[in-house]
Amino acid sequence: MTALSLPHWILAGAGNIGTLAASHLIDAGHGVTVLHERLNRRDKTLTFADGRPPRQLQLPCRPAASIAQPIRYLAVVCKTPYTASAIEHLPLAADATVLRLQNGMGSLDGLLPNRSTCIEAVTTSAVKGSDPVHDVVAENQTWMGGPDTPPGWYAGLAAHWPGLAWSDAIRDRQWQKLVANAAINPLTAIHDVANGRLLEVRDLRERMTAIVAEADALLQRLDPLWPGDSLANVEAIARATAGNTSSMRADVQRGAATEIDAINGWLLDQARHLGLAMPANARVVAELKRRADPQAVY
Numbered sequence: 526m527t528a529l530s531l532p533h534w535i536l537a538g539a540g541n542i543g544t545l546a547a548s549h550l551i552d553a554g555h556g557v558t559v560l561h562e563r564l565n566r567r568d569k570t571l572t573f574a575d576g577r578p579p580r581q582l583q584l585p586c587r588p589a590a591s592i593a594q595p596i597r598y599l600a601v602v603c604k605t606p607y608t609a610s611a612i613e614h615l616p617l618a619a620d621a622t623v624l625r626l627q628n629g630m631g632s633l634d635g636l637l638p639n640r641s642t643c644i645e646a647v648t649t650s651a652v653k654g655s656d657p658v659h660d661v662v663a664e665n666q667t668w669m670g671g672p673d674t675p676p677g678w679y680a681g682l683a684a685h686w687p688g689l690a691w692s693d694a695i696r697d698r699q700w701q702k703l704v705a706n707a708a709i710n711p712l713t714a715i716h717d718v719a720n721g722r723l724l725e726v727r728d729l730r731e732r733m734t735a736i737v738a739e740a741d742a743l744l745q746r747l748d749p750l751w752p753g754d755s756l757a758n759v760e761a762i763a764r765a766t767a768g769n770t771s772s773m774r775a776d777v778q779r780g781a782a783t784e785i786d787a788i789n790g791w792l793l794d795q796a797r798h799l800g801l802a803m804p805a806n807a808r809v810v811a812e813l814k815r816r817a818d819p820q821a822v823y
C-alpha cells in the first residue's frame with residue numbers, strides 16, 4: 526500500500542487513549558483530524574513512564590457540521606456515554622471503516638451504516654491525565670480484530686504501534702476485559718477504593734466473585750464455548766493494578782458520566798433477553814447510579 530492510499534481518520538475522542546492512538550497512526554503515515562466543535566487545532570503532549578521522551582502533537586480539528594465529504598475512516602475513542610452524540614450526525618460513507626477503541630460493548634449498536642466495517646480494539650495500556658498532557662503509564666498489549674483478515678494498512682500500523690497484534694478472537698478479548706471491568710470498576714467506584722481493596726475486604730471480594738460468576742454464566746449462554754472461568758483473571762488484574770484508581774472511580778470522583786451502561790448495563794440487557802437474573806450486577810448498577818444522582822429512583 527502506498528503512502529498516498531493510507532487512511533485519513535476522523536477521530537472522535539482525542540483524550541488519553543485517543544491521543545496515544547493518534548500518535549501511532551501519524552507515525553505510520555496515516556492522517557488524523559479530530560472532531561471538535563470550537564477548536565482548529567489541539568496541541569497535545571504525551572509523556573511516557575517507560576523512558577521514551579515526551580512527544581508533542583499538533584492535531585488539526587474540525588466541527589462535525591463542516592465535514593461534507595463522506596467519511597471513509599472513523600476512529601471512535603471517546604468514553605462510551607458520548608458515542609452517539611459524537612457520531613450520529615456524521616456523514617459516514619456507506620462502506621466506512623470504523624475503529625472502536627473503547628471499553629464495554631454495544632456503544633455503536635444501531636449507529637453505523639449496514640455496509641460499514643467495524644474494527645474492534647482492546648487495550649491493556651493505561652494512559653492518565655487530562656488535556657493537553659496525557660501520561661502513558663504503561664503501554665502494554667493492544668489487539669484489533671473483527672474482519673476475517675486485517676486491512677491492507679494494518680501491517681504498516683503494527684510496525685509503529687508498540688504491542689499491537691491482530692486477533693482472530695477479538696470478541697473473547699473484549700469479553701475478558703468486559704468481565705474485569707464489570708467486577709472491578711463499579712465496586713471501586715461505589716466504595717471509593719483502589720482496585721486492590723477488592724481482594725482484601727471480604728464483602729467486596731464476595732461481591733466481585735458474584736458479579737464474575739453471573740457474567741460467566743450469561744456469556745456461556747451466549748456462547749457455550751465460553752470457558753466461564755474468569756475469576757482468576759479478574760483477581761490477577763485487581764492484584765496487578767492494586768494501587769490504581771479504576772476509570773469508573775475516577776469518573777465518579779470528578780462528577781463525570783460513567784461507562785456503566787456499556788459494561789454491567791450491556792450484560793443486564795443481554796440477560797433480560799434470555800430471561801436470566803443477574804442480581805449482583807443489577808445491584809452495582811443501581812448503587813452506582815444512586816451515588817451519581819442520589820435523588821433518582823431506579
Ligand SMILES: NC(=O)C1=CN([C@@H]2O[C@H](COP(=O)(O)OP(=O)(O)OC[C@H]3O[C@@H](n4cnc5c(N)ncnc54)[C@H](OP(=O)(O)O)[C@@H]3O)[C@@H](O)[C@H]2O)C=CC1
Pocket residue numbers: 537538539540541542543560561602603604605607610611612626627628629648649650651652653656772784
Ligand atoms: N485511558 C485508558 O488508559 C484506557 C481507556 N480505555 C477506554 O478508552 C475510551 C476512551 O477513554 P479515555 O481516552 O481515557 O477518555 P478521555 O476522557 O481521556 O478522552 C475522551 C475524549 O473524548 C472526547 N469527547 C467527548 N465527547 C465527545 C464528542 N461528542 N465528540 C468528540 N469528542 C468527544 C473528549 O473531549 P474533550 O477533551 O473536549 O473533553 C476527550 O478528549 C473509554 O472507553 C475507556 O474506557 C480503555 C483502556 C485504557
Ligand SMILES: CC(C)(CO)C(=O)C(=O)O
Pocket residue numbers: 628705706709710720762766769770771772773
Ligand atoms: C483494568 C482496570 C480495572 C484497571 O483499573 C480498567 O480497565 C479500568 O479502570 O477501566
